[in-house]
Amino acid sequence: MEAIAFYIFAILITGLFLVTVFSRNILYSMSSLAAGMVLISGLFFIIRADFLGAVQLVVYSGAIMALYAFGMMFFDATRDVKEKNTSKYLVFLLSGFSAVALVVIFSAPAIGKHIEVEPIAKGLGHLDNVHAIGAVLFTKYLIPFEVAAVMLLVAMIAGIVLASKRMDESLSEVYVGTDPETEKKEQK
Amino acid sequence: MDGYIIATVIKAILILAVISALAGFGTYIERKILAFMQRRLGPMHVGPFGVLQIAADGIKLFTKEDFIPSGANKIIFMVAPIITAATAFIALAAVPLLPEFTLFGVTVRPIVSDMNIGILFVIAMMGVGLYGPLLAGMAQENKWGIIGSARTAIQFLSYEVVTGLSLLAPIMMVGSLSLIDFNTYQAGGIAHWIVWTQPVAFVLFLISGFAETNRTPFDLLENEAEVISGYATEYSGMRWGMFFIGEYANMITIGFLASLVFLGGFNPLWIIPGGLAIILKVAFFFFLMLWVRAAWPHIRPDQLMWLCWKVLMPLAVINILITGLVMMA
Numbered sequence: 001m002e003a004i005a006f007y008i009f010a011i012l013i014t015g016l017f018l019v020t021v022f023s024r025n026i027l028y029s030m031s032s033l034a035a036g037m038v039l040i041s042g043l044f045f046i047i048r049a050d051f052l053g054a055v056q057l058v059v060y061s062g063a064i065m066a067l068y069a070f071g072m073m074f075f076d077a078t079r080d081v082k083e084k085n086t087s088k089y090l091v092f093l094l095s096g097f098s099a100v101a102l103v104v105i106f107s108a109p110a111i112g113k114h115i116e117v118e119p120i121a122k123g124l125g126h127l128d129n130v131h132a133i134g135a136v137l138f139t140k141y142l143i144p145f146e147v148a149a150v151m152l153l154v155a156m157i158a159g160i161v162l163a164s165k166r167m168d169e170s171l172s173e174v175y176v177g178t179d180p181e182t183e184k185k186e187q188k
Numbered sequence: 189m190d191g192y193i194i195a196t197v198i199k200a201i202l203i204l205a206v207i208s209a210l211a212g213f214g215t216y217i218e219r220k221i222l223a224f225m226q227r228r229l230g231p232m233h234v235g236p237f238g239v240l241q242i243a244a245d246g247i248k249l250f251t252k253e254d255f256i257p258s259g260a261n262k263i264i265f266m267v268a269p270i271i272t273a274a275t276a277f278i279a280l281a282a283v284p285l286l287p288e289f290t291l292f293g294v295t296v297r298p299i300v301s302d303m304n305i306g307i308l309f310v311i312a313m314m315g316v317g318l319y320g321p322l323l324a325g326m327a328q329e330n331k332w333g334i335i336g337s338a339r340t341a342i343q344f345l346s347y348e349v350v351t352g353l354s355l356l357a358p359i360m361m362v363g364s365l366s367l368i369d370f371n372t373y374q375a376g377g378i379a380h381w382i383v384w385t386q387p388v389a390f391v392l393f394l395i396s397g398f399a400e401t402n403r404t405p406f407d408l409l410e411n412e413a414e415v416i417s418g419y420a421t422e423y424s425g426m427r428w429g430m431f432f433i434g435e436y437a438n439m440i441t442i443g444f445l446a447s448l449v450f451l452g453g454f455n456p457l458w459i460i461p462g463g464l465a466i467i468l469k470v471a472f473f474f475f476l477m478l479w480v481r482a483a484w485p486h487i488r489p490d491q492l493m494w495l496c497w498k499v500l501m502p503l504a505v506i507n508i509l510i511t512g513l514v515m516m517a
Contacts, residue, residue: 027264027326034319050305051365057312061319062348068322069341072334128304130365 002046009042024080026071034064051130199300203280211436212242218478225482252425259329260422268327269427272320272434279313280437282306283444284368287454287462299368306367307359310445311351314400314438318344320431321402321409325419336418339408342489346496347399347406353504354392357511358382358449367445371453378457383450388507390450392500394476397442399492401435404481408489443473 016036023029037060044053075081085091127135137145216231216239223230231238256262281300288297303309318340325337359365361382362373374380383390399406410418420431447453447469454462487495 025261027261027323031264031267031319031323038316050303051308054305054308054312057316058308058348058352061312061316062345065318065322065341065344068326069338069345072326072338072341130305 005046006043009039009046012036013039013043024083026075026081030064030068030071033067034061037061037064049129051133195296196300199298200281203285203300204277207277207280207437207440208433210440211433212246214436214439214474215245215432216242217474218481221475221478222482225479249426249429254426255424257328257330257422261327264323264327266427268320268324269423269430269434270320271323272317273430273437275313275317275320276434276437276441279310279317279441280444282309282313282367283441284371284448284454285444286466289463302368303366305365307355307365307370307445307449310367310441311355314441315344315348317434317438320434321419324423324431328422330421332416332421333419335415336409336421339415339489340419342493343399343402343406343408346493347396350392350396350496350500350504351400353501353508354389354396355449356504357386357389357508360508360511360515361385367448367453370449371455374452375455377455378452381450381452386450386507386511388503390446392504392507393450394446395500396496397446398477398480399496401438401442401477403439403477405484405487406492407486408492411486413486439474439477440470443470446473 013036016032016039019032020029020036023032038057040060041053041056044050044056219241220230220238231241234240234244256265282303283306284297284299284302286298288295290296321340322337322344325333325335325340327333358370362370364370370382374382398404402409408414408418410420415421420428423431444466447466451469452465454466456462457465460468
């Protein structure tokens with residue numbers, strides 16, 4: 001049952017991300033990216049990681065919504081985008097990387113047999129999914145968690161600094177033009 | 189196992205049928221209540237007091253020509269309304285609609301899927317639902333559509349933070365993400381309702397719920413006076429109807445969420461049994477949305493962003509901080 005569900009999701013996700021890469025239409029690319037991200041949450045639900053699945057939905061639907069906003073600004077969604085990529089070295093490098101990645105993916109099961117994994121949630125079996133994640137995050141992985149929090153804080157402050165020019169004015173005032181007094185001065 | 193699957197399918201079909209019928213009926217109630225508040229009569233011609241207006245509208249919507257305008261991206265244009273309608277109903281899957289009851293000797297739990305992360309799933313699904321308007325606006329070759337979808341993105345990025353943060357304080361108190369746990373937490377009667385301990389969170393959640401269902405103070409997406417019909421400008425017939433059903437289903441979902449999380453859910457209330465109590469609460473929230481629509485003007489997109497990021501979000505964070513301090517003490 002779960003294997004069938006996994007293969008259906010895996011095929012759909014791979015197909016959608018292929019569309020993301022190969023499509024020349026910005027709307028198809030972004031829509032398939034969003035749909036793929038939504039379907040990845042299905043994989044989490046299959047392995048009963050409900051919390052991570054829902055978080056995947058929340059985080060990526062917001063993130064791709066921001067991507068759409070940029071896409072709307074830079075491209076005409078109803079036309080195809082003409083890709084200009086003449087650098088041979090870039091193509092060479094990217095195809096090389098893809099080949100290496102493929103080899104790693106297919107050899108991973110053979111290597112993985114020899115790795116012993118200590119289950120993270122050892123002794124947390126009595127807790128449900130959400131509580132177990134909380135317990136692990138705030139005990140064993142506290143420092144990586146805090147470091148991630150600090151990184152997000154840095155990114156947030158950088159974003160505020162970048163956007164904070166003329167922040168005290170209303171947006172409509174910024175874009176409508178200058179205020180009447182400076183306009184008079186300019187006319188003089 | 190088979191019985192479980194059959195029961196789930198029956199529940200899903202029932203919810204789909206009942207909620208979409210209610211969504212249709214909701215349009216009639218909305219027109220009547222708005223007419224009452226504006227001293228008009230509203231629909232009066234079809235049937236007694238215009239009750240059959242829904243049937244007339246339904247026939248019109250179903251028989252209209254299915255039309256895809258030239259220059260539109262056909263696939264995305266066709267998929268967009270389905271996203272809105274489908275996600276609205278998927279969100280309802282994790283909502284316990286009524287208390288448990290016994291029918292022909294079988295105990296029925298009126299929830300399609302009792303996940304232990306119910307509330308997060310509902311919020312996530314309603315968030316995904318906004319991809320419908322976004323894609324609809326971008327798929328058509330129409331300036332109003334593009335403006336509508338740009339506003340969708342703005343609105344989503346603004347209210348989503350407030351929804352999450354306002355619900356976080358009640359979640360901290362209950363210690364669970366399951367909506368059924370929320371309900372049992374408030375089982376002790378009116379004095380135990382979370383709204384008394386979390387009034388700020390309740391108001392914040394209602395405001396962001398209005399933004400989430402794009403009801404009137406925040407209906408920037410399809411504000412006729414400014415952007416014709418926004419994302420729905422080139423839609424007609426059943427595709428437009430699907431957007432509408434999705435919006436009304438979302439209104440009902442927000443009503444259920446607000447009453448389950450803050451107003452005691454489906455616990456029996458004084459002499460009113462639990463099932464009727466929650467229906468009354470949801471009906472009240474539905475009425476509140478129409479009331480606000482009649483009473484308040486639209487706001488501009490920049491005012492919405494100002495409200496969400498500069499007023500509501502700090503309030504929500506302070507609320508969480510105070511809740512945490514009180515709980516630790």
